Amino acid sequence: MENGLSHIRNFCIIAHIDHGKSTLADRLIEMTGVLTEREMSEQVLDNMDLERERGITIKSQAVRLIYRSDSGEEYIFNLIDTPGHVDFNYEVSRALAACDGAILVVDAAQGVEAQTLANVYLALDHDLEILPVINKIDLPSADQAECAKEIEDVIGLDCEEAPRISAKTGLNCHDVLESIVKALPAPKGDMNAPFKALIFDSLYDSYRGVIVFFRVFDGVVKPGDRIRMMATGAVFNVVETGYFGPGQFIPCDELSAGMVGYLTASIKDVHETRVGDTITSDEKPCEAALPGYKAVHPMVYCGMYPADGAKYPDLRDALEKLQLNDAALQFEPETSQALGFGFRCGFLGLLHLEIIQERLEREYDLDLVTTAPSVVYRVYRTDGEMIELTNPSNLPDPSEIDHMEEPVVDAEIMVTKDYVGDIMKLCQERRGEYVSLEYVEQTRAILKYVLPLNEIIYDFFDALKSRSRGYASFDYELKGYVKSALCKLDILINKERVDALSFIVFEGTAYDRGRKMCEKLKENIPRHLFEIPIQAAVGGRVIARETVKAMRKDVLAKCYGGDISRKRKLLEKQKEGKKRMRMIGEVEIPQEAFMSVLKLDEE
Amino acid sequence: MPDKKLGLYIHIPFCMKKCLYCDFCSGVYGPEIRKDYVKALTNELRYQSERLYDYSVASIYIGGGTPTWLEEKLMDRVIKTVFKYYNVEPAAEITMEMNPATASESQLFSYHTLGVNRLSIGLQSSNEEELRTLGRVHSFKDFLRSFEAARRSGFDNISVDIMTGIPGQNPLSLKKTLSDVFLMKPEHISCYSLIIEEGTPFHDMYGEDDEKRKRGEPQEFLPSEDEEYELGKTAQNMIKAAGFSQYEISNYAKLGKACLHNVGYWKRTPYLGVGISAASLIDEIRYTNTRDINEYIRKGISSNFPLYNEAEALSEKKRMEEFMFLGLRMTEGILENDFYETFGVLLDSVYMLPVERLLSEKLLKRDRGRLFLTELGADLSNYALSMFLLDKD
Numbered sequence: 001m002e003n004g005l006s007h008i009r010n011f012c013i014i015a016h017i018d019h020g021k022s023t024l025a026d027r028l029i030e031m032t033g034v035l036t037e038r039e040m041s042e043q044v045l046d047n048m049d050l051e052r053e054r055g056i057t058i059k060s061q062a063v064r065l066i067y068r069s070d071s072g073e074e075y076i077f078n079l080i081d082t083p084g085h086v087d088f089n090y091e092v093s094r095a096l097a098a099c100d101g102a103i104l105v106v107d108a109a110q111g112v113e114a115q116t117l118a119n120v121y122l123a124l125d126h127d128l129e130i131l132p133v134i135n136k137i138d139l140p141s142a143d144q145a146e147c148a149k150e151i152e153d154v155i156g157l158d159c160e161e162a163p164r165i166s167a168k169t170g171l172n173c174h175d176v177l178e179s180i181v182k183a184l185p186a187p188k189g190d191m192n193a194p195f196k197a198l199i200f201d202s203l204y205d206s207y208r209g210v211i212v213f214f215r216v217f218d219g220v221v222k223p224g225d226r227i228r229m230m231a232t233g234a235v236f237n238v239v240e241t242g243y244f245g246p247g248q249f250i251p252c253d254e255l256s257a258g259m260v261g262y263l264t265a266s267i268k269d270v271h272e273t274r275v276g277d278t279i280t281s282d283e284k285p286c287e288a289a290l291p292g293y294k295a296v297h298p299m300v301y302c303g304m305y306p307a308d309g310a311k312y313p314d315l316r317d318a319l320e321k322l323q324l325n326d327a328a329l330q331f332e333p334e335t336s337q338a339l340g341f342g343f344r345c346g347f348l349g350l351l352h353l354e355i356i357q358e359r360l361e362r363e364y365d366l367d368l369v370t371t372a373p374s375v376v377y378r379v380y381r382t383d384g385e386m387i388e389l390t391n392p393s394n395l396p397d398p399s400e401i402d403h404m405e406e407p408v409v410d411a412e413i414m415v416t417k418d419y420v421g422d423i424m425k426l427c428q429e430r431r432g433e434y435v436s437l438e439y440v441e442q443t444r445a446i447l448k449y450v451l452p453l454n455e456i457i458y459d460f461f462d463a464l465k466s467r468s469r470g471y472a473s474f475d476y477e478l479k480g481y482v483k484s485a486l487c488k489l490d491i492l493i494n495k496e497r498v499d500a501l502s503f504i505v506f507e508g509t510a511y512d513r514g515r516k517m518c519e520k521l522k523e524n525i526p527r528h529l530f531e532i533p534i535q536a537a538v539g540g541r542v543i544a545r546e547t548v549k550a551m552r553k554d555v556l557a558k559c560y561g562g563d564i565s566r567k568r569k570l571l572e573k574q575k576e577g578k579k580r581m582r583m584i585g586e587v588e589i590p591q592e593a594f595m596s597v598l599k600l601d602e603e
Numbered sequence: 604m605p606d607k608k609l610g611l612y613i614h615i616p617f618c619m620k621k622c623l624y625c626d627f628c629s630g631v632y633g634p635e636i637r638k639d640y641v642k643a644l645t646n647e648l649r650y651q652s653e654r655l656y657d658y659s660v661a662s663i664y665i666g667g668g669t670p671t672w673l674e675e676k677l678m679d680r681v682i683k684t685v686f687k688y689y690n691v692e693p694a695a696e697i698t699m700e701m702n703p704a705t706a707s708e709s710q711l712f713s714y715h716t717l718g719v720n721r722l723s724i725g726l727q728s729s730n731e732e733e734l735r736t737l738g739r740v741h742s743f744k745d746f747l748r749s750f751e752a753a754r755r756s757g758f759d760n761i762s763v764d765i766m767t768g769i770p771g772q773n774p775l776s777l778k779k780t781l782s783d784v785f786l787m788k789p790e791h792i793s794c795y796s797l798i799i800e801e802g803t804p805f806h807d808m809y810g811e812d813d814e815k816r817k818r819g820e821p822q823e824f825l826p827s828e829d830e831e832y833e834l835g836k837t838a839q840n841m842i843k844a845a846g847f848s849q850y851e852i853s854n855y856a857k858l859g860k861a862c863l864h865n866v867g868y869w870k871r872t873p874y875l876g877v878g879i880s881a882a883s884l885i886d887e888i889r890y891t892n893t894r895d896i897n898e899y900i901r902k903g904i905s906s907n908f909p910l911y912n913e914a915e916a917l918s919e920k921k922r923m924e925e926f927m928f929l930g931l932r933m934t935e936g937i938l939e940n941d942f943y944e945t946f947g948v949l950l951d952s953v954y955m956l957p958v959e960r961l962l963s964e965k966l967l968k969r970d971r972g973r974l975f976l977t978e979l980g981a982d983l984s985n986y987a988l989s990m991f992l993l994d995k996d
Contacts, residue, residue: 549819552832554985574989
């Protein structure tokens with residue numbers, strides 16, 4: 001690299017939602033070149049054709065920009081995009097670890113908001129230099145001075161030099177590029193030290209295998225090198241190295257300290273290239289791995305079943321394909337009396353679950369029935385053995401259980417003053433244990449609670465948003481396991497236990513949840529020729545009951561003038577409804593009934 | 604007379620006022636439209652007769668709407684056209700629907716003279732409050748007057764329509780309606796429960812209530828599910844006790860007075876329907892006429908035929924389905940041997956599973972080669988009959 005480390009900048013953009021993060025990223029890409037002048041003439045066109053031929057779609061996790069500064073020198077900017085949800089906290093932290101600086105975008109009309117702070121703290125945790133940018137100054141309600149003051153007061157960043165821009169119109173965006181050169185640090189690293197790089201993401205491509213995204217801290221890597229993943233121990237021969245153009249991969253001869261890029265090495269699945277792992281040279285390994293690697297474990301489990309039992313192999317294939325690209329997704333086969341053959345799947349959180357579910361339904365055209373999400377409980381048996389329970393149906397008999405533990409998280413909730421009371425109330429309702437309340441400024445507070453994970457996986461985020469009118473933000477980290485009074489709630493339909501509806505619940509809320517489940521099921525189970533009792537039971541004791549009354553009368557209207565087709569349509573509608581039903585004993589239960597109990601708190 | 608039998612349905616879509624629950628293809632139209640409609644209708648009758656020359660007409664049903672609301676001279680033209688172009692059997696059953704408020708004695712006399720030999724009177728209830736609720740244009744007195752006029756005009760086969768499940772109806776008022784009707788000694792009674800149909804004012808008024816009721820939840824205006832059931836049972840028991848036999852889910856007749864035309868629908872004998880929205884079944888093809896009266900008139904007057912906008916050649920599968928779900932509407936049900944004769948396969952080879960299931964649920968009974976719905980099966984006919992729809996291939 002002719003210009004050396006001093007002409008590289010690795011950074012990310014952080015912002016509160018809707019403050020203009022993506023707009024600024026687009027603007028920066030638009031205002032800069034993607035290739036250096038030398039590369040421009042040599043490589044691009046061929047490569048792009050090749051990409052097109054192969055029809056590869058690329059999720060851009062990082063992009064390399066070429067910027068010629070006012071001083072006439074050419075700089076390489078690596079802009080690394082970070083996911084934006086608490087489920088992916090770990091991925092975010094690894095992406096930040098690959099950066100040296102961060103651009104903080106603040107909406108001049110809104111000022112500093114909850115996520116602005118949360119993101120700043122996260123960036124500071126990774127020792128990133130922060131460049132504040134005041135955005136949306138074209139808005140009539142924008143107040144640049146007040147916004148700058150707020151950033152200085154609340155965050156403690158000097159805003160004297162902060163660019164004041166409109167990413168939308170492009171106004172003053174050039175200042176941002178210059179500031180990146182001046183205010184953000186160049187990467188440090190030793191070109192001659194053993195190769196050492198951090199994996200911050202990876203992507204599975206059916207032609208090339210896994211494409212590993214990484215940041216080089218020391219040394220050099222080039223095609224033909226033998227590399228080792230320090231955590232998993234896997235060893236590969238590098239086939240290709242390159243960097244990221246917008247929407248395309250551009251191969252290069254080598255990647256050296258300070259650079260961000262990708263490599264391929266005929267890697268068959270992403271489980272060998274874990275996010276956060278350190279890549280080093282197999283012949284000449286570095287002394288120690290980079291800090292911060294964690295093996296990611298699923299936090300939330302649920303059963304996923306094909307609505308059409310015959311699609312079981314299709315579901316397995318689809319899950320296998322998704323797993324190639326998603327190291328956090330786990331699954332293993334399970335059977336349910338009610339739902340047939342399916343899989344118990346593990347996810348990072350509820351959003352992750354929803355994303356996978358949606359991809360299965362959209363990309364693989366599968367119709368799914370899912371069971372209630374559950375966290376991993378620890379069940380200590382009287383014989384001293386401990387079971388990690390992911391499926392409530394596998395809970396041993398109560399007589400064999402000594403005690404149970406549930407996972408708890410350290411939760412940080414940032415909220416404006418007016419809603420502190422409401423949010424504290426919410427946390428209490430969810431069995432939260434109060435830790436602290438700190439005012440970061442006059443109107444904003446950080447509430448800390450220890451919360452049971454199973455109280456937040458369903459709808460905590462929604463409840464938080466609605467009780468704070470969208471002003472609260474929320475972050476959590478697994479803290480550990482605590483002993484808890486838990487029990488299994490069973491649902492009996494027409495006196496038969498439906499395994500797919502069982503779940504583990506805190507004793508104190510069992511009655512309430514049981515009652516709500518029965519009510520929901522009653523709404524969703526069609527009437528039969530006989531009366532159907534729906535019961536919620538804990539350890540054989542019925543705690544709630546509803547009844548679906550027997551159908552007594554169901555006749556067609558007058559058949560007029562030989563208009564048979566209309567009658568036929570009515571009968572067909574009736575029959576169609578039956579198709580999507582599961583038989584539990586004598587009772588036909590529609591798929592919707594299983595799904596309806598997942599949203600108990602919607603009203 | 605040719606051997607092949609045909610039922611003929613003639614649709615007269617005109618009403619003095621549309622009832623609040625009605626979703627039939629009918630409405631209030633001016634005299635010009637009525638005249639043009641009859642022109643189109645007679646053209647259609649003439650056109651259809653040409654390809655049906657080898658059929659004899661065993662029954663005619665003039666329905667609506669309110670046929671008796673049509674001007675006498677226009678109705679006269681319709682009936683005369685039928686007799687001119689079709690081979691109407693001398694003993695053919697010829698029914699006309701009438702609304703008690705719309706028929707004069709001279710009109711009835713004249714129609715009887717022209718050949719109409721059966722009347723179907725839409726009474727629904729003898730309770731004035733309930734009639735108002737339904738948006739009927741007549742009073743109970745109108746009914747009494749027109750019934751007597753019909754008898755004097757020579758009609759010895761009269762059917763009365765009664766409705767159960769009317770908002771505000773109770774067992775007492777229903778019993779009163781029934782005994783009021785029995786006093787008139789009709790030959791036939793149709794008894795339907797009120798269905799809240801989409802697109803009607805009743806749907807706006809009671810749709811939500813109806814949905815609640817269907818889920819078995821408490822409702823506000825309509826009779827509760829249990830009440831509705833009791834009303835239906837009360838009517839059924841009383842009508843049977845008065846000497847009528849139930850020959851179909853909703854129809855009762857004195858001996859030999861079952862409505863031949865309607866039975867034809869259940870037995871799938873060929874029928875021709877003329878007028879807007881009318882359906883035909885000829886050579887196992889189902890035709891359905893346009894529901895758009897302007898289009899019907901435009902095309903009919905200019906003899907721009909055909910007037911149907913749907914024609915479906917029924918597959919064997921669909922014919923089997925219809926054989927079952929229509930045939931089982933009749934109390935006598937269907938003969939398994941008829942199924943075999945019609946389709947050349949055993950009924951069990953097609954319908955063993957649903958038959959077994961319905962037999963075990965006591966909705967269906969089998970007796971010496973005959974399958975028929977039990978009383979419970981008739982109450983739950985939607986559920987029971989839907990079992991006979993075959994899977995799409």
